[in-house]
Amino acid sequence: MTRVIIYSGKGGTGKTTISAATAALLAASGRRTLVLSSDPAHSLADVVGIAVSRDRPTPIAPGLYALEIDTIYEWRHNLGGFQQFVASSYSNRGVDRSTAAELANQPGLDEILALQRVMSEAQSGRWDAIVVDTAPTGNTLRLLAYPELIIGGETGKKFFRVYRGLANVARPFRRDLPDDRFFDEVGALMQRMEDLSAFLVSPEISIRLVLNPEKLPLLETRRAYTFLNLYGLLLDAVMVNKILPTRADLGSYFDYWTGLQRGYIGEIETSFMPTPIFKTVLQDGEPIGVERLLAVAEATFGSQDPGAILYDERPIWLEQWNDDGDAGLYELCLRLPFLADEQVELARAGTDLTVTIDRIQRTIALPRILYDCELGDYRYEDGVLRLEFREGLNELIPEPTGDVRVEAA
Numbered sequence: 001m002t003r004v005i006i007y008s009g010k011g012g013t014g015k016t017t018i019s020a021a022t023a024a025l026l027a028a029s030g031r032r033t034l035v036l037s038s039d040p041a042h043s044l045a046d047v048v049g050i051a052v053s054r055d056r057p058t059p060i061a062p063g064l065y066a067l068e069i070d071t072i073y074e075w076r077h078n079l080g081g082f083q084q085f086v087a088s089s090y091s092n093r094g095v096d097r098s099t100a101a102e103l104a105n106q107p108g109l110d111e112i113l114a115l116q117r118v119m120s121e122a123q124s125g126r127w128d129a130i131v132v133d134t135a136p137t138g139n140t141l142r143l144l145a146y147p148e149l150i151i152g153g154e155t156g157k158k159f160f161r162v163y164r165g166l167a168n169v170a171r172p173f174r175r176d177l178p179d180d181r182f183f184d185e186v187g188a189l190m191q192r193m194e195d196l197s198a199f200l201v202s203p204e205i206s207i208r209l210v211l212n213p214e215k216l217p218l219l220e221t222r223r224a225y226t227f228l229n230l231y232g233l234l235l236d237a238v239m240v241n242k243i244l245p246t247r248a249d250l251g252s253y254f255d256y257w258t259g260l261q262r263g264y265i266g267e268i269e270t271s272f273m274p275t276p277i278f279k280t281v282l283q284d285g286e287p288i289g290v291e292r293l294l295a296v297a298e299a300t301f302g303s304q305d306p307g308a309i310l311y312d313e314r315p316i317w318l319e320q321w322n323d324d325g326d327a328g329l330y331e332l333c334l335r336l337p338f339l340a341d342e343q344v345e346l347a348r349a350g351t352d353l354t355v356t357i358d359r360i361q362r363t364i365a366l367p368r369i370l371y372d373c374e375l376g377d378y379r380y381e382d383g384v385l386r387l388e389f390r391e392g393l394n395e396l397i398p399e400p401t402g403d404v405r406v407e408a409a
């Protein structure tokens with residue numbers, strides 16, 4: 001079975017660099033490895049220092065291959081009819097055809113097409129490991145969990161079946177209705193989305209989030225961390241990149257910045273525990289070319305195998321309780337195995353919740369469904385902190401300024 005590792009994170013944090021470095025180390029340890037970029041603004045070639053094909057994997061080093069997925073190519077090969085139909089329905093409304101073709105590239109579909117290529121490479125049997133470098137998107141990542149959402153899930157499927165039936169009946173009277181090629185392609189797309197959903201939750205696939213020790217990447221990564229976990233995707237590591245070195249010979253010039261970074265690294269550690277955290281120091285030159293990438297990966301992973309599943313438990317999940325016709329009751333569960341059963345303090349600020357136990361403080365981004373819910377009791381059982389949330393009591397989202405102290409107990 002092919003091990004698939006997907007790196008995701010905010011723009012410029014080092015996804016491409018860390019992906020290529022991980023792949024270089026995997027290949028150096030004798031695994032047939034493909035590093036594949038799904039970012040339409042490709043930079044994989046720049047990082048490995050060799051021109052990379054958009055069609056067939058390009059050899060980079062012994063056992064190491066790279067591929068930059070061309071979604072326009074994948075579109076044409078997989079969804080030409082679909083695109084044409086969308087384009088022609090827009091052009092009926094006075095949008096010219098070239099703009100219409102652009103509109104037919106629904107956000108998210110690019111990513112889906114790229115992931116389908118990942119799936120087919122994984123199923124080809126050609127690779128021991130595939131490392132995926134993604135585009136800097138916070139939101140389309142959630143599509144990974146439910147690719148079928150793009151076409152409306154079960155409801156969409158039903159609609160599609162009915163629509164196809166109606167189109168067949170009505171076509172003699174209306175010429176702008178889609179033809180069979182459209183329906184065949186959309187039908188096949190739905191099937192592949194289902195396969196893709198199943199593929200993404202298979203146990204050999206994990207996601208790693210890349211961030212820098214700075215405020216905005218930390219906030220975004222917290223949100224990604226919560227929803228990936230809630231959607232049941234396996235997140236097995238958090239990668240902190242571009243950490244400033246602290247060496248005596250560097251003098252005091254960077255003291256302010258290293259101090260600031262130290263603070264954020266502390267927050268990162270408490271925000272994502274018990275998920276393992278790997279740190280990469282800002283190099284003294286651009287990490288370009290296989291040799292330098294290998295050095296980055298070795299320093300980052302140390303004695304750990306970068307291809308291992310580094311963590312396989314769910315640190316956050318949501319349970320729902322139905323109180324016969326009552327307002328919804330949820331339990332947000334946080335795995336905190338190291339807690340002594342001490343006084344837990346909960347502070348909610350806007351859409352974040354800070355849990356303080358002894359001197360450990362952990363801030364998590366709340367799932368959206370809990371934004372309007374009132375925080376109630378908590379209990380700590382078998383290494384899991386369970387927080388009750390009740391729907392409908394709290395009409396307004398609290399202002400994100402200042403802490404709203406809620407003493408639960």
Ligand SMILES: Nc1ncnc2c1ncn2[C@@H]1O[C@H](COP(=O)(O)OP(=O)(O)OP(=O)(O)O)[C@@H](O)[C@H]1O
Pocket residue numbers: 010011012013014015016017018039043135136241242243280281282283284285286287
């Ligand atoms: N540890 C590091 N030390 C020094 N430079 C680094 C390090 N990590 C990344 N860089 C540099 O930072 C820049 C951005 O890195 P990279 O392209 O890997 O980020 P990215 O997250 O893929 O960006 P994008 O979101 O644009 O795809 C590059 O110039 C890269 O060489």
Ligand SMILES: [Mg+2]
Pocket residue numbers: 015016017039043133134
């Ligand atoms: Mg990149």
